[in-house]
Amino acid sequence: MRAWLMHHRQALTSSFAQLFKTPFASLFTLLAIGVSLSLPAGLYLLLQNVTQIAGALPAQTEITLFMQNDATPANRDEIKRRLADIADIRSARFVSRQAALATLSGQMGISDLASELPENPLPDAWVIIPSSSDPAALKRLTGNLRSLPRVASVQADELWAKRLYALLALGRYMLVMLAIILAAALVSISGNTIRLQILTRHAEIEVSRLIGATYGYIRRPFLYFGVLQGLLGGLIAWLAIGIALMLLEPRMAVVTQLYASRYRLQALSVRDVALLLVISSAIGWLGAYLSVGRTLAQIEKNL
Amino acid sequence: MIALAHVSKRYPGGYEALKDISLDIAAGEMVFLTGHSGAGKSALIKLIAAIERPTGGTITVNRQNIGKLRRGAVPYLRRNIGLIFQDHKLLFDRNVIQNVLLPLHIAGFNRHDAAARARAALDKVGLLQREKAHPVTLSGGEQQRLCIARAIVSRPALLLADEPTGNLDSDYASDIMVLFKAFNQAGTTVVISTHDDAAILAGNTRTIRLDHGSLQT
Numbered sequence: 097m098r099a100w101l102m103h104h105r106q107a108l109t110s111s112f113a114q115l116f117k118t119p120f121a122s123l124f125t126l127l128a129i130g131v132s133l134s135l136p137a138g139l140y141l142l143l144q145n146v147t148q149i150a151g152a153l154p155a156q157t158e159i160t161l162f163m164q165n166d167a168t169p170a171n172r173d174e175i176k177r178r179l180a181d182i183a184d185i186r187s188a189r190f191v192s193r194q195a196a197l198a199t200l201s202g203q204m205g206i207s208d209l210a211s212e213l214p215e216n217p218l219p220d221a222w223v224i225i226p227s228s229s230d231p232a233a234l235k236r237l238t239g240n241l242r243s244l245p246r247v248a249s250v251q252a253d254e255l256w257a258k259r260l261y262a263l264l265a266l267g268r269y270m271l272v273m274l275a276i277i278l279a280a281a282l283v284s285i286s287g288n289t290i291r292l293q294i295l296t297r298h299a300e301i302e303v304s305r306l307i308g309a310t311y312g313y314i315r316r317p318f319l320y321f322g323v324l325q326g327l328l329g330g331l332i333a334w335l336a337i338g339i340a341l342m343l344l345e346p347r348m349a350v351v352t353q354l355y356a357s358r359y360r361l362q363a364l365s366v367r368d369v370a371l372l373l374v375i376s377s378a379i380g381w382l383g384a385y386l387s388v389g390r391t392l393a394q395i396e397k398n399l
Numbered sequence: 400m401i402a403l404a405h406v407s408k409r410y411p412g413g414y415e416a417l418k419d420i421s422l423d424i425a426a427g428e429m430v431f432l433t434g435h436s437g438a439g440k441s442a443l444i445k446l447i448a449a450i451e452r453p454t455g456g457t458i459t460v461n462r463q464n465i466g467k468l469r470r471g472a473v474p475y476l477r478r479n480i481g482l483i484f485q486d487h488k489l490l491f492d493r494n495v496i497q498n499v500l501l502p503l504h505i506a507g508f509n510r511h512d513a514a515a516r517a518r519a520a521l522d523k524v525g526l527l528q529r530e531k532a533h534p535v536t537l538s539g540g541e542q543q544r545l546c547i548a549r550a551i552v553s554r555p556a557l558l559l560a561d562e563p564t565g566n567l568d569s570d571y572a573s574d575i576m577v578l579f580k581a582f583n584q585a586g587t588t589v590v591i592s593t594h595d596d597a598a599i600l601a602g603n604t605r606t607i608r609l610d611h612g613s614l615q616t
Contacts, residue, residue, distance in 0.1 A: 098507075098509070099506075099507025099508075100507070102507060102509065103507065106504065299488070299490060299491075300490055300492075302488070303488050303490060303501070304501065304505060305474075306448070306450070306477065306482055306488070307477060307478070307482065307501065307502045307505060307549070307550075307553075308474045308475065308476075308477035308478035308480075308502065308505055308506065308553075309474060309505045310471070310474040311470075311471075311474075313474075313505060
């Protein structure tokens with residue numbers, strides 16, 4: 097047990113020593129890993145922010161509820177009461193047929209549209225803002241509204257929400273694809289640096305095998321090196337994203353101010369960072385594992 | 400210690416390095432393995448150290464059947480064998496004592512015990528004064544003695560030396576032979592492959608002669 101712990105400690109210190117033995121080469125490899133990791137991590141953060149913004153955008157989804165032409169003020173009051181009972185509604189505004197006509201004539205530039213028409217063709221309407229822009233919730237809400245008495249039609253302006261959610265889903269899909277491609281690239285970067293290291297330590301490995309080193313003993317420092325390399329690469333990615341956020345924050349403030357919003361860019365959460373580091377270490381380990389297996393088998397054959 | 404029964408070794412491509420070898424080497428014995436180059440001396444050493452496996456017959460080292468040894472068990476067999484190579488196989492990226500410490504690190508000795516043992520081994524081969532030197536700065540004979548120190552540091556029951564004096568002039572070579580005799584007197588089984596007749600004629604040590612892969616009596 098003590099020997100085992102000692103071997104692990106030796107492997108770890110030897111990995112650090114290897115890293116500092118060739119500081120520039122190590123730095124470049126770490127930067128390559130870090131930058132590659134920061135791409136999917138950054139995209140993930142972007143999507144996270146867009147999703148947040150989409151949820152927080154004010155007054156974007158509107159549902160217009162048109163009443164039948166023969167609806168009376170009593171009907172209108174009933175609808176008002178019923179709307180107050182529906183939980184998914186953030187606010188509801190009544191637009192009378194007269195007000196609607198006045199607005200329309202104003203927009204069309206005809207000053208006295210009302211007097212030209214034999215009667216007002218516009219119905220009374222409610223403009224309803226739902227509390228959530230989630231497509232499923234919207235669908236449920238419009239169904240509810242249609243079942244109210246004296247309602248002629250319900251128009252949900254849900255297309256944009258559908259589009260946004262479809263785009264976000266597409267973005268997530270692309271994120272997964274990008275992540276898989278870059279993970280493969282990182283496994284090979286990690287594997288390749290470790291292959292080079294094994295080749296430079298060829299003599300040591302050969303002698304160690306001849307004087308009774310187990311396969312695990314030989315492999316251990318390289319696996320540690322892989323994990324260490326991945327972990328440091330992950331830290332660099334985290335740092336890169338942090339710097340990017342810091343640079344973006346003032347620009348974002350200008351934009352949000354124009355939109356009269358208080359939105360602040362979200363940074364990676366503790367959970368996200370932990371996940372990033374675990375994944376990057378795992379990738380480093382995998383590259384090392386694959387590379388060590390192959391390269392040691394070659395050395396073993398030529399013993 | 401070592402028992403071979405009808406052992407043969409054929410390499411891919413058909414070259415037969417050893418043909419039907421049967422012999423016994425008892426614990427505590429010292430044996431010379433001789434023959435022309437290509438006679439199969441190295442092949443036999445490699446089989447005993449489980450670096451290669453026989454293609455026929457059985458070979459038993461330390462009561463373990465080499466042909467049937469699990470891959471995972473090979474390192475533990477080797478820890479009980481001190482291997483000495485003609486080309487020394489020293490590591491030039493570390494100093495003398497670090498070379499000797501390597502087997503002890505592998506076997507998991509703690510730092511303190513390992514250093515004491517390494518110094519004792521260096522003392523036996525007369526290199527204690529050079530412990531901080533780098534192997535490149537050593538002479539050929541000193542390098543070979545360092546290789547021997549590394550082989551004996553974990554106090555193996557068996558020493559296998561493949562042409563240990565092959566690159567050395569005769570003064571150095573006889574020094575090395577004296578060392579081997581000393582280890583043998585301390586109870587270690589010693590097998591030395593050599594084509595140096597002077598070393599063999601010097602004493603009445605048992606000699607196994609190989610000729611084109613066959614035992615010569």
